[in-house]
Amino acid sequence: MVNLSLWRKRFFSRIREIEEEIDRATEELFREIKEEELRRNYIIPLYNIRENEREYIISIDIPGVNKEDINLELQKDKLILEGPCNIKLPSGRGNCYKLAIELTEPIEPEKVRARYKNGVLEISILKKAEERRKIRIE
Amino acid sequence: MDQDLINIVEDLPKGGARILLEGFPDVGLVGFISVSYMIEKLEMKEIGYIDSELLPPLVVINDSKVRNIIRLYHKDDIAALISEIPIPLPLIRPLGNSLIDWCKGKEIKEVISISGIAEPNRLDIDVPKVLAIASNKDFLDYLTHKIGIEKFDEGYLTGFKAELLKEGAKRNFNVALLLAQAHFNYPDPGAAAQMILSLSKLFDRKIDVTPLLKSAEMLKVQMRDLMRRTNENLIRLQKSKEMEVPPVYV
Incomplete structure (x- = not known):
């Protein structure tokens, strides 16, 4: 029998992980843009x-x-x-x-x-x- | 639960303001530019801030002074709220809820949220239109008549402004959203200027937008980082949905 509550917990935990990955990638991109701008003026x-x-x-x-x-x-x-x-x-x-x-x-x-x-x-x-x-x- | 997440720190007396203007970063930064300009031109005083554990640990330094990122201003019967960052997604619902509670507690009668509506042909429009939508029909009729603008009659709205509107309708509180046609991806001081002219009519105050238009190019360059972050946030809010037409309901 499927344990729905456990499945749900894992599902939302994975969603949070994906969101954190997106946040990190976005932040990295913003940092690269600013570094490039500041370094090369x-x-x-x-x-x-x-x-x-x-x-x-x-x-x-x-x-x-x-x-x-x-x-x-x-x-x-x-x-x-x-x-x-x-x-x-x-x-x-x-x-x-x-x-x-x-x-x-x-x-x-x-x-x-x-x-x-x-x-x-x-x-x-x-x-x-x-x-x-x-x-x-x- | 929302009260635990949101901390509104201010010294506005009960009945001290009739209207709250909200100008958080959104499409074309219309709300942020318009409300910041109004704060400056009306010489509004900083009276408080909003804090939350859902906000990044970030402060703004101006003239060696530490300032919060979501700040509250006040003058006469108007209070104004601006944020230096786009509102993080998990904060949208609790903040919308808490803000209406706070307004009721302070006997504020109306919330006017200022924003842009993405117009793909913005480049061909010299004078952007301002549209209105409100949480109830009487308030909407009053606004459109007083300002002389059209109603936003059909479409989708997302994000913090949509949440405010929804809460207002649910709790029978006057919330309005004024939307100026704007560039989706770029700061749009031209759209903000049209918005300010509409607000001037609403508040019966003459506000000269010439200095704003003169500094438009400088503003656009200076605000590109905030716009970049706002764009990222708007994508997650499915903001492009606002350009879709809802199916016909029976």
């Missing part, structure tokens, strides 16, 4: 990636940059951003944004569009179209 900006089967839509929060000074490059499957930050922070640190994002699917390097508005850079990158074949429904 640049800012790793906040960003967001949305994707569908056609394209990637990447937005990056880079306030205080002149549009003309943004350097955005594609190196194979990597999107690389650099831009001087004109904001004088009280800490005196961080005078440049730097970010590299690896894209997991093949893309069309010629079909990239970008716009910069209110401190947010939005980039849409078309994915390489896969060959499609229509399936006949019987």
